[in-house]
Structure formats: structure tokens, C-alpha cells
Amino acid sequence: MSVRTPPRLLELAGRSLLRDEALAISTLEELPTELFPPLFMEAFSRKRCEALKLMVQAWPFLRLPLGSLMKRPCPETFQAVLDGLDALLTHGVRLRRWKLQVLDLQDVSENFWMVWSEAMARRCLPNAMMNRKPVQDCPRMRGQQPLTVFIDLCLKNRTLDEYFTCLLLWVKQREGLVHLCCKKLKMLGMLLHNIRNILKTVSLDCIQEVEVNCNWTLPVLAEFTPYLGQMRNLQKLVLSDIDSRYISPEQKKEFVTQFTTQFLKLRCLQKLYMNSVSFLEGHLDQLLSCLKTSLNILAISNCVLLESDLKHLSKYPSIGQLKTLDLSGTRLANFSLVPLQVLLEKVAATLEYLDLDDCGIVDSQVNAILPALSRCFELTTFSFRGNPISMATLENLLCHTIRLNNLCLELYPAPRESYDVRGIVCRSRFAQLGAELMGRVRALREPERILFCTDYCPQCGNRSLYDLEVDRCCC
Numbered sequence: 001m002s003v004r005t006p007p008r009l010l011e012l013a014g015r016s017l018l019r020d021e022a023l024a025i026s027t028l029e030e031l032p033t034e035l036f037p038p039l040f041m042e043a044f045s046r047k048r049c050e051a052l053k054l055m056v057q058a059w060p061f062l063r064l065p066l067g068s069l070m071k072r073p074c075p076e077t078f079q080a081v082l083d084g085l086d087a088l089l090t091h092g093v094r095l096r097r098w099k100l101q102v103l104d105l106q107d108v109s110e111n112f113w114m115v116w117s118e119a120m121a122r123r124c125l126p127n128a129m130m131n132r133k134p135v136q137d138c139p140r141m142r143g144q145q146p147l148t149v150f151i152d153l154c155l156k157n158r159t160l161d162e163y164f165t166c167l168l169l170w171v172k173q174r175e176g177l178v179h180l181c182c183k184k185l186k187m188l189g190m191l192l193h194n195i196r197n198i199l200k201t202v203s204l205d206c207i208q209e210v211e212v213n214c215n216w217t218l219p220v221l222a223e224f225t226p227y228l229g230q231m232r233n234l235q236k237l238v239l240s241d242i243d244s245r246y247i248s249p250e251q252k253k254e255f256v257t258q259f260t261t262q263f264l265k266l267r268c269l270q271k272l273y274m275n276s277v278s279f280l281e282g283h284l285d286q287l288l289s290c291l292k293t294s295l296n297i298l299a300i301s302n303c304v305l306l307e308s309d310l311k312h313l314s315k316y317p318s319i320g321q322l323k324t325l326d327l328s329g330t331r332l333a334n335f336s337l338v339p340l341q342v343l344l345e346k347v348a349a350t351l352e353y354l355d356l357d358d359c360g361i362v363d364s365q366v367n368a369i370l371p372a373l374s375r376c377f378e379l380t381t382f383s384f385r386g387n388p389i390s391m392a393t394l395e396n397l398l399c400h401t402i403r404l405n406n407l408c409l410e411l412y413p414a415p416r417e418s419y420d421v422r423g424i425v426c427r428s429r430f431a432q433l434g435a436e437l438m439g440r441v442r443a444l445r446e447p448e449r450i451l452f453c454t455d456y457c458p459q460c461g462n463r464s465l466y467d468l469e470v471d472r473c474c475c
Contacts, residue, residue: 028058036060037113044069049080056084056100063102065112067151070105073163082170089147089177105151105167106183148179153202155195156188171201181206188213192220196227204230211238218244218279222255229262236271244279256283263290271297273326284309291318298322301355302329310335314343322347326355328383333360337368344372351376357411358386363393374400383411385453385463391415391433395440402444410450412437414466418454425454425464434466 031039036055043051056064066081085103149171153164171180182202187195188211204227212224221242228234244252256279272295274280280287281304298319310332313319325347332340344351354376366389373382382401389397394415401407415437418430434452441447452466 028054031058033060041069041113044077047074047077049076052077052080053084053087056081057087058098059100060098062099063104063112064100065104065106065108067105067107068113070107070163075162075166078163078166082166085147089174101145101148103147103149105149107152146177146179148181150181150183152184152186153182153198154186154188155190155198156186157190168198168201179203183207184209186211186213190214192216192223195224199227205232207231208233209236209238210234211240212242213238213240215241215243218242218247218252218255222258225259225262229265232265233268234266235268236273237266237269238273238275239277240273240275242277242279252279253283255279256286260286260290263287264292267292269293270295273297273299274301274303275299276302278304280305280309282306282309285312285315288312288316288318291316293318294321295319296322297324297326299324299326299355300330301326305330305332307335311339314339314346319343320346321350323350324353325351326353327359328355328357329359331360332365333362335365337361337365341369341372344369344376348372348375348377350378352378352406353381354379355381355383356387357383361387361389363389366393366397370397370400374403377404378406379404380406381409382407383409385411385413386455387413388416389413391417391437394437398437398441399444408448410447412450412452414452414454414464423455427464430454430464430466438466 036059040052040055042048043055064081070078081103088098088100149167151164151167171178180202183206185202185207192214210228210231212221214220216224221239228237244255247255259279269291270293272291277300280300284300284305285308295318325343344354354373361384382404384397394412397412401410414425414430415433418425418433420426430452437452438450441450450467454464456463
């Protein structure tokens with residue numbers, strides 16, 4: 001039988017203060033700093049709105065990390081915090097000990113609420129707060145920095161939720177007094193018209209990560225790119241499902257030029273993910289030539305490329321220090337893989353993750369990349385599933401990974417001999433060949449984690465795996 005831990009004296013004192021709101025408010029000037037966080041949490045959970053409002057005005061830390069308390073937002077308590085900020089911003093009402101500069105609405109787990117010290121609050125202050133440029137002077141704010149509000153945005157519905165609508169309206173009405181800073185922006189379905197209205201309120205140079213997954217056409221992406229160009233501190237860009245069908249070659253070229261013109265301005269970009277982006281075909285050179293920084297991650301998955309596009313991959317210094325290269329689902333069948341060999345040689349000293357799943361690579365192409373692959377000594381993950389290669393080629397491939405001592409995960413295709421004439425996997429044959437391959441690998445080295453995988457099952461969409469025994473797909 002477990003024994004419930006009794007409340008600490010500090011917690012009991014806080015609850016006692018909150019029972020009489022007038023008493024709590026009158027003692028804020030003299031309240032010990034370490035009592036503010038537990039008292040604020042108690043007031044927030046018990047919806048003591050008047051106490052919250054006054055505590056914001058007396059907050060003795062530089063930062064109020066409200067987001068980690070708002071797992072289930074309550075309109076009343078959130079409005080109470082905004083009302084307290086209003087008294088600070090528009091009326092200049094604040095207690096002597098007030099230090100608040102940042103309202104943090106990011107949903108991050110942190111220990112601020114567990115460690116009640118001014119030093120911890122100061123260390124947690126986001127770097128962007130220290131480095132950001134001052135906004136234009138406002139008569140009511142002379143001699144005082146604007147309040148910075150940090151938030152991560154995920155725009156996935158046609159309409160905004162009540163909490164964010166309230167915040168957006170509040171920020172718009174206090175232009176010059178509040179600096180709305182978003183580090184991570186996800187757009188997962190909202191109309192561009194609505195996104196535009198939101199971006200007009202956000203400080204675009206604060207954004208560090210953007211994900212676009214809205215099933216946009218290329219013309220719609222071109223409309224968005226002027227905002228993208230203003231995100232001067234962007235480090236990560238994810239583009240998914242951009243459709244350029246039904247557009248003439250002349251229009252496509254024009255829209256791609258509009259995109260790359262803004263792309264040129266992203267001088268902090270380190271991670272670029274492009275999935276099902278159809279405008280890359282024949283235009284990869286134009287895009288890569290705009291990269292002014294060295295990428296750590298380049299993912300071009302489920303895209304259509306020309307052989308000339310593959311040649312351009314190894315040309316540019318911006319991808320000479322890759323840690324991750326993902327070409328999964330991008331068909332390379334019938335291409336010469338010499339350009340891929342050149343790229344692997346170029347990034348051999350830094351590459352840690354290589355994904356060539358479902359590229360349609362066949363026996364006659366594999367030899368081109370083996371010498372370069374065998375020199376990628378930093379590689380920790382190598383995935384080659386879904387490529388129709390024979391048992392002999394697979395054995396040769398495994399021999400070339402002998403010296404890659406950092407490999408933690410290896411994923412290989414089931415050899416072609418595992419399938420019957422209809423392309424259906426034969427379980428017993430797959431198990432036999434899997435055992436043979438595993439035995440040969442273990443005779444050469446001791447792999448940390450190695451799997452042999454079939455193609456996707458047409459019924460359940462999963463792969464069967466061999467890892468000492470066959471793990472069948474769901475169906």
C-alpha cells in the first residue's frame with residue numbers, strides 16, 4: 001500500500017494565501033521569489049484569475065514559461081494573464097520587483113517550475129531574445145523593451161482555435177508593444193489567405209523551422225515565397241506534396257525562378273527536406289545553385305529527377321559536408337550512378353545517415369557506388385530496402401560494409417530469389433536466404449542491428465523482416 005507524500009510547508013503556505021485573494025495581492029511585494037512559481041501554478045490550476053493578473057504584474061523573473069502549463073488551455077486563466085500584461089503594457093502599472101520580458105507559450109517540457117531561482121529563469125531565456133533586433137520606438141514604450149511572446153504554430157484547420165485567435169487579436173491591437181516570435185511554423189492544411197493574415201503579425205526573422213504540407217500547387221507556393229524570403233534565420237525547411245502538373249513549361253520555369261529568388265536569401269539553412277515535390281525535375285540545378293550555406297541534411301524523397309539532376313548533386317560546395325542524405329522513393333533506375341559515387345566520395349568524411357530505399361537500383365548499377373560506400377566510415381544508418389537486387393549482388397554489398405564500424409542499423413532488401421514469378425515473396429525461401437546472409441555477415445563482422453526486408457505487402461502495406469527469423473507482415 002503506497003503512502004501519499006504530505007504537502008510541503010511551502011505548498012501549504014501558497015494554498016493559504018490563495019484562499020484569501022486580497023491577502024495574496026497585498027503581500028506580492030514582500031513575497032519571497034521562490035514562492036512565485038508554486039503560487040502561480042496553484043492559482044493557474046485553481047483558476048484564481050485575479051491573483052494571476054496581479055502576479056503577472058509582479059513577476060520577478062525575465063521569463064514566464066506559460067506554455068508548459070497549458071496542456072489543456074482554459075480561456076479564463078489565459079485571459080487573466082493577458083489582462084495582467086495589459087496593465088503593464090498600456091497603463092504602465094507594475095510592482096517594484098517586476099522583471100518580465102518574455103511570455104513563452106511554446107509547449108516544451110522544462111524544469112523552470114521545479115527549480116525556483118532567478119538564475120534558472122535567466123539561463124532559460126531563449127537566445128533569440130538576446131540577439132533580436134529592437135522594434136521601432138513607440139511613445140508608450142520609450143525606455144522599455146517590448147514584451148516578446150514565443151509560440152510554436154501548427155496551422156492545420158480552416159479556422160484557428162479559440163486560444164490562438166484570442167492571442168492574435170491581442171497582439172494586433174498592441175502593435176509596437178508586443179513582439180510575436182515563432183520558432184517553429186507548421187502549415188498542414190490551412191488556406192494561404194488565412195496563413196498570410198497570421199504571418200503579418202509574426203516576426204518572420206524569428207522563424208527557424210518551417211514545414212509546408214498543404215497539397216499546394218506550384219503557383220500557390222510561389223505566392224508564399226515572399227514570406228519565406230523574409231525568414232532570414234531559417235535553419236530547416238520541409239516541403240511536401242507540391243504539384244506542378246497541368247502547368248506549361250514556361251509557367252513552371254517562371255514559378256521556379258520566383259521560388260529560387262527568395263530561396264537565395266536563406267543564408268542560415270542547414271536542413272532541407274523535399275517530399276513529392278514535382279517541380280524539381282529538370283530544375284534541381286537551379287535550386288542547388290541558390291544554396292549559400294553548407295547543408296547538414298538533404299532529403300529528396302518520392303520525387304522525379306532527370307539523370308542530369310543527379311549529376312548536379314555532386315557539383316555544389318553546399319552539399320559537401322552532408323550528415324544525412326535521403327533519396328528514398330526517388331527512382332534512379334536506368335541512371336548511371338557514377339554521379340552518386342562522386343557525391344558519396346565527397347561526403348564520406350561526414351555522412352552518418354544514407355537512405356536509398358525504393359530507388360529501383362538494380363544489379364548492374366550497384367558496383368558503381370560500392371568503393372565510395374566502403375569509405376563512409378562515419379555512417380551509422382544505411383537503408384537500401386526495396387531495390388531488386390540478386391543474392392550475389394547483396395553478398396557483394398555486404399562485403400563492402402565490413403569496415404564501417406560505426407554502423408548501428410542496416411536495412412537491406414530481400415534478394416530477388418525470395419520471390420516467385422508473380423513477384424510474391426516465398427516465406428520459406430526468404431527465411432533460408434536470410435539465414436545464409438546473416439551467417440555470412442557474422443562470419444565477417446558482428447553487426448549491431450541488421451534486417452533483410454521484403455517489398456511492401458499489397459494487402460497490408462507493411463514489409464516482412466528477417467532478423468534471425470521471419471517476422472511476417474500484419475496480414
